[in-house]
Amino acid sequence: MTKVNGELRQWEGTIMIRLGCVILSIASGLAAKAVAADFDxxxxxxxxxxxxxxxxxxxxxxxxxxxxxxxxxxxxxxxxxxxxxxxxxxxxxxxxxxxxxxxxxxxxxxxxxxxxxxxxxxxxxxxxxxxxxxxxxxxxxxxxxxxxxxxxxxxxxxxxxxxxxxxxxNHERLKALQWLIGSWNEEVPGRVITTEWTWSADGSYLIARFSMMTEDGTGRAGTHRVGWDAQRKQFRSWVFDAEGSFAEGTWADRDGGWEITLAATLASGESATGVLRYERDGEDAMIVSQLRRVAGGESVPDTETRVV
Missing domain, CATH: 3.10.450.50 (Nuclear Transport Factor 2; Chain: A,)
Known part of the structure; x- marks a missing residue:
């Protein structure tokens, strides 16, 4: 399973972890920045x-x-x-x-x-x-x-x-996630990931451009687009990286956090799936959990990270 595991590590670095840097958990969904001193x-x-x-x-x-x-x-x-x-x-x-x-x-x-x-x-x-x-x-x-x-x-x-x-x-619905707009930086063992979120030109999507640099100097990049699916009545994600891997996911608000169910096709042709969970932790951080991941029929351990 060496090939699968190698592809999986790349996928984690550019899709699963990248999403983990930037997506909101809104209690229920959503929130504007607090202006009262006593509340985050x-x-x-x-x-x-x-x-x-x-x-x-x-x-x-x-x-x-x-x-x-x-x-x-x-x-x-x-x-x-x-x-x-x-x-x-x-x-x-x-x-x-x-x-x-x-x-x-x-x-x-x-x-x-x-x-x-x-x-x-x-x-x-x-x-x-x-x-x-x-x-x-x-x-x-x-x-x-x-x-x-x-x-x-x-x-x-x-x-x-x-x-x-x-x-x-669509723009009004996405305001629930507009706190994402801006720069995010994440340092995890072996790599540093930077993401910049902006509105699309027409305001109907949120778009992220992300890059990853590993400790050996290897770099990867990609994009992540979030929009509203009027038929399913939920947010959807589309993620692409420069190596040819891509993923699509649907969002659900569960137990005070957002869970995104993703299905990916790796550049090698292998399939991978997983669930990302996001719970906001104060004004400028969140807890990101990677759950129930499978690649090439092989399960991957769950992880939890605090992202700022």
């Missing part, structure tokens, strides 16, 4: 993602009381028609009325912006997607929510405003 991006993501998970869980259970409990006593909810529901009781009553008449279905929340405006106030923006169990149309609604920390430390929703329903552009 990972903490902000945890707060808002936890609230979103509780909201979706209560909504799926059609539990209006549990939903209302996520709001402050004096919260304000403004729906897409401009109707205002003031206070927790009014919000609960509105949910009860909605569940009595609305079809059952699946709710998904896609967080696009998480922005602190004070030490105890966070603004969340996103898109809600409702897929009815029957054959009714899918509903997409933009929204903005304000989270306020209570005296006991709990975070509750102080306000929600539904905005005009609209499909997000």
């Amino acid at each position: 991006p990972a903490k902000l993501e945890q707060i808002v993602s936890s609230s979103a998970e509780k909201y979706v869980e209560a909504f799926q259970e059609r539990d209006s009381k549990k939903l209302a409990a996520l709001f402050t006593e004096a919260a304000v909810y403004i729906d897409g028609d401009g109707a205002v529901f003031h206070g927790r009781e009014a919000i609960q009553a509105e949910y009860e009325a909605y569940f009595e008449s609305a079809s059952k279905g699946e709710l998904k929340l896609e967080l696009t912006v998480i922005r602190p405006i004070a030490d105890n106030v966070i603004i969340e923006e996103g898109v809600s997607e409702f897929l009815p169990e029957d054959d009714g149309p899918v509903s997409l609604t933009r929204y903005a929510a304000t989270h306020v920390q209570q005296k006991d430390g709990e975070w509750l929703i102080a306000g929600v405003r539904e905005l005009a329903p609209a499909e997000m552009t």
Whole structure:
């Protein structure tokens, strides 16, 4: 298996590890840079993602009381028609009325912006997607929510405003990953990898140009493009290196991190697969895990690296 292992080491250096230098874990997906001194991006993501998970869980259970409990006593909810529901009781009553008449279905929340405006106030923006169990149309609604920390430390929703329903552009969806833009450097045993991320000219993709230099002076380079797949409703990656290897992957938000399932064809013609997992670690670093890798039918041990 010497040939396979050699190709695998090259693949790890230019595709798997390269991706590991640059891809976000967004709690759930996503976050803007923190401007409040007391919060780093990972903490902000945890707060808002936890609230979103509780909201979706209560909504799926059609539990209006549990939903209302996520709001402050004096919260304000403004729906897409401009109707205002003031206070927790009014919000609960509105949910009860909605569940009595609305079809059952699946709710998904896609967080696009998480922005602190004070030490105890966070603004969340996103898109809600409702897929009815029957054959009714899918509903997409933009929204903005304000989270306020209570005296006991709990975070509750102080306000929600539904905005005009609209499909997000690819650029708007990719804003969840725009923290990637800039230079990244990674030093791992035997090699140094540098990556520069930019927007594509039309703003529909994020593009990385990466290079690797080994300790014996050997260099390799390649590109990595990330876009939105409107059919699959998920991010996709396309990676190419100068030696002829290439990989394609799909993204999934799991357990507070992003996992990218990759399938590669090496320059030798061998196939390789693997999963990359990214969890953000503070404002300027992330934890990169390489999981379930197989090349030429041979398993490769998992790894975990902190990248800055």
